[in-house]
Amino acid sequence: MLSVALPKGRLGNKVYKLLEAAGYACPELLEDSRKLIFTSEENGVKYALVKPSDVAIYVEYGAADIGVVGKDILLESGADVYELLDLGFGKCDLCVAAKNGFGEDRTRALRVATKFPHVAEAYYRAKNREIETIKLFGSIELAPILGLSDVIVDIVETGKTLIENDLSVRETIAPVSARLIANKSACKFKDAEIERIVREMEKAI
Amino acid sequence: MNQSKEKITVDQLQSLYARAGFRPYHMRKFEEYALYLENKRFLNSESLITFHDRNGKVLALKPDVTLSIVKNTTATKKSPEKLYYTESVYRLDPQSREYREINQMGLELLGEVDNLAQAEVCLLALESLAAIDDDYVLSLSHMGIISAILDAFAPDSPGKQQEILTAFRMRSPHAVRQMDEKLSALVGLRGGIGQVVEKCLSCVQSDTMREACAQLLELDEILGQQRISMDLSVLQDLYYYNGIVFQGYVPKVHRAVLSGGRYDRLVENRGGIGAMGFAVYLNDLSAYQAPADYSEEIVLQYDEKDAAHDVLAKAQELRAQGSAVRLEKRRGEKNA
Numbered sequence: 001m002l003s004v005a006l007p008k009g010r011l012g013n014k015v016y017k018l019l020e021a022a023g024y025a026c027p028e029l030l031e032d033s034r035k036l037i038f039t040s041e042e043n044g045v046k047y048a049l050v051k052p053s054d055v056a057i058y059v060e061y062g063a064a065d066i067g068v069v070g071k072d073i074l075l076e077s078g079a080d081v082y083e084l085l086d087l088g089f090g091k092c093d094l095c096v097a098a099k100n101g102f103g104e105d106r107t108r109a110l111r112v113a114t115k116f117p118h119v120a121e122a123y124y125r126a127k128n129r130e131i132e133t134i135k136l137f138g139s140i141e142l143a144p145i146l147g148l149s150d151v152i153v154d155i156v157e158t159g160k161t162l163i164e165n166d167l168s169v170r171e172t173i174a175p176v177s178a179r180l181i182a183n184k185s186a187c188k189f190k191d192a193e194i195e196r197i198v199r200e201m202e203k204a205i
Numbered sequence: 206m207n208q209s210k211e212k213i214t215v216d217q218l219q220s221l222y223a224r225a226g227f228r229p230y231h232m233r234k235f236e237e238y239a240l241y242l243e244n245k246r247f248l249n250s251e252s253l254i255t256f257h258d259r260n261g262k263v264l265a266l267k268p269d270v271t272l273s274i275v276k277n278t279t280a281t282k283k284s285p286e287k288l289y290y291t292e293s294v295y296r297l298d299p300q301s302r303e304y305r306e307i308n309q310m311g312l313e314l315l316g317e318v319d320n321l322a323q324a325e326v327c328l329l330a331l332e333s334l335a336a337i338d339d340d341y342v343l344s345l346s347h348m349g350i351i352s353a354i355l356d357a358f359a360p361d362s363p364g365k366q367q368e369i370l371t372a373f374r375m376r377s378p379h380a381v382r383q384m385d386e387k388l389s390a391l392v393g394l395r396g397g398i399g400q401v402v403e404k405c406l407s408c409v410q411s412d413t414m415r416e417a418c419a420q421l422l423e424l425d426e427i428l429g430q431q432r433i434s435m436d437l438s439v440l441q442d443l444y445y446y447n448g449i450v451f452q453g454y455v456p457k458v459h460r461a462v463l464s465g466g467r468y469d470r471l472v473e474n475r476g477g478i479g480a481m482g483f484a485v486y487l488n489d490l491s492a493y494q495a496p497a498d499y500s501e502e503i504v505l506q507y508d509e510k511d512a513a514h515d516v517l518a519k520a521q522e523l524r525a526q527g528s529a530v531r532l533e534k535r536r537g538e539k540n541a
Contacts, residue, residue: 062459078299080460082438084393086379184461187376188342188434188454191395 002045002193005059005067007052011090011178015068018087019045022200044193056081056181065186066194071176072155076116082187084198085180088205092157094119096171099144102151113143114153123153123173141165210337210493211308215291217336218310218485222289225329227312230288232273238263244272246444247471252297254304266295270311271482275471278315280478285316305488311465313482315472320420323449323467324427326481330453330463331432333485337462337493338455344395344436345451348443348466349417350405357409358388376438395436398425402435417448424449445471451483457492503528508535 004019006012016029026040026047038047050058055069056079066084072094074083094116104110109130114120117133124131134149141161143149155176156162156169180201182194219229238255245251253265267273270292280286289312298305314326327343334341351373359365365384372380376393387408394401402418421435441450441464448467455462465483472480503523507516520530 060459082376083380084376086377182376183459184438185454185456185459188344189340189456 001039002066002190002197003064004045004047005050005055005064006047007055007068007070008049009052011052011068011070012049014089015087015178016047018201018204021204022197024197024200053077059181059183062183062185064183065190066180066182066197068178068180070155071174071179072116072119074179074181075119075174078118079181080184082182082184083179084182084194085202087178087180087201090176090178092155092176093169094153094173094176095156095169096123096151096153096173097141097144097156097162097167097169098151100166100168102144102170104150110151111149112151112153113140113149115140116153119173120153141167210490211487214337214485214487214490215310218333219289219291221332221336222312222329225287225325227287227289230270230274230290230313232267232270232290232292234293235264235266236273238265240272240276241265241268244471246442247272249442250297252304254295267292268294268296270294270309271313271468271471271484274313275315275475275480278472278475280315281476282317282478285314285322285478288313288315308487309484310487311482311484313480315480316478318467318469318479318481320423320427323420323481324424326465326483327424327428327430327433327449327451330451330465330483331428331430333463333483334432334453334455337485337490338457340456341432342454343430343433343451343463344439344454344461345398345421345433345449346435346437346439347417347421347449348441348446349413349420349448350437351440352443353405353409353411353414353417354388354391356411356413358385370440373437374440391437393438395434395438398422398433398435400435401437405437420449441466441468448481453483453485458489459492460489462486462489501529503530505530505532506535507532 006015024043024045026038026043026045029038029047036049048064052070053073055067056074056077058064059067059081060079068087070090109132111132111134112120113134113136115136117135120131120133134143136143140152140154143152144167145165151170159169162168180198187194241248241253248268253268255263255265258264270290274288278286291310293306294309295304295306312329314322331343334343355366355369359369369381372392378389378392381392382389391408394404398421402421405414406418439450439452445468446466447469450466452461453463463483463485467481469479472478505520520532523530
């Protein structure tokens with residue numbers, strides 16, 4: 001039996017459809033309920049619905065054998081897991097954005113507002129640029145408008161929100177999409193099972 | 206009384222290593238900070254718990270034992286040192302960003318490391334895993350293979366080399382597919398030594414690759430072990446490790462419970478000796494620990510009215526019969 005951490009919400013629904021097409025259906029999951037664990041004995045899977053930002057942790061600690069997570073969250077968590085497959089959907093970019101016409105003052109630390117402090121710190125450390133990280137939980141675009149930060153590090157899908165707020169992308173840090181991840185220890189003891197689900201999902205993409 | 210899995214394992218491993226002629230090594234809880242600063246790449250971290258001695262010298266709680274062993278070794282090519290240790294190390298936990306005390310056992314061989322010595326260290330790693338669980342896997346690779354791959358696909362680009370290393374470590378063929386299809390076919394490669402070596406040799410032809418593969422085949426021939434799985438995702442720091450590297454897994458622990466390899470580059474300036482060793486992470490063995498069970502314990506209650514002598518005598522009598530007896534003063538209800 002393979003345990004799978006599925007992100008709750010839009011991404012999770014898409015992932016489940018893919019898993020269903022790959023032969024890992026569990027119809028109970030589609031019913032409207034408050035349950036968090038769903039098992040399909042015949043298909044040999046157990047699904048756990050978890051918060052998208054927690055998937056990498058569940059998998060790293062082996063509470064789930066595999067899971068699906070956005071590359072943005074995976075980079076931020078720094079989880080020590082295998083990333084076996086790029087599922088190719090949920091595409092966007094991790095970017096640095098600022099107000100149009102922003103000029104960087106290089107004599108002081110750059111103030112960066114973000115939901116991704118580790119990603120931002122690693123990115124600017126590599127460039128040897130001192131920053132002051134301001135951790136926010138939502139509506140990151142507001143920060144430069146209200147003067148809270150100079151720039152933001154955030155995911156940009158279509159760029160519409162940025163345009164509407166008079167912001168624009170200055171640098172792209174990394175492309176993002178949904179990734180299939182796996183626990184390292186589970187891969188040693190359930191190699192064939194995990195290999196099979198990877199192959200079937202790859203076919204179903 | 207149940208002994209903890211950690212303690213049982215420590216006893217078993219100490220006896221295993223002693224029977225193989227390794228000698229115990231003890232050290233203080235701290236070392237000069239300078240030792241760790243010079244080798245911060247080996248530690249993968251600069252965050253240590255530091256303090257001053259009375260002369261103002263900076264000391265640090267040891268984050269590692271191997272560096273101290275290497276610093277103090279008297280091993281030469283002719284007279285090797287074989288040591289094992291059981292020590293606490295103090296490291297920053299990357300998830301919680303707090304310091305943790307980690308109990309670790311380890312084994313180091315310093316001196317001439319020939320094929321037989323190398324195979325023996327691998328065998329001891331296998332036996333260490335067997336002491337923890339009947340089911341185990343030793344995932345093994347050779348840093349020469351990854352060196353040869355980096356030289357072949359990204360000879361002059363440190364940035365690209367980093368990308369390749371990450372792709373191998375995370376088994377992500379898609380991360381390097383655009384760089385080279387042949388390269389991406391190597392990522393995630395695992396299986397029997399012979400089978401993986403064959404694929405590596407067909408993909409990259411260089412002296413480094415041939416030498417690494419020859420060593421692996423030799424090891425396979427000496428050990429012929431079913432529990433060894435060659436796995437190109439096993440990587441250690443290229444700066445220190447130059448030969449066979451491995452990680453050990455047991456089903457109940459979510460990460461490698463054993464890790465090590467050949468690290469000649471750390472002992473480079475010591476008269477041409479070689480070095481190989483591994484560490485076993487004991488903290489993670491708590492996964493094997495049954496929850497504490499006190500249901501068998503007898504609680505003997507007493508109050509002011511009971512004669513102290515009688516209470517103790519009763520407790521001792523029960524203990525002599527083999528029970529665990531815990532004395533507690535009766536509280537609350539007056540009428541008891």
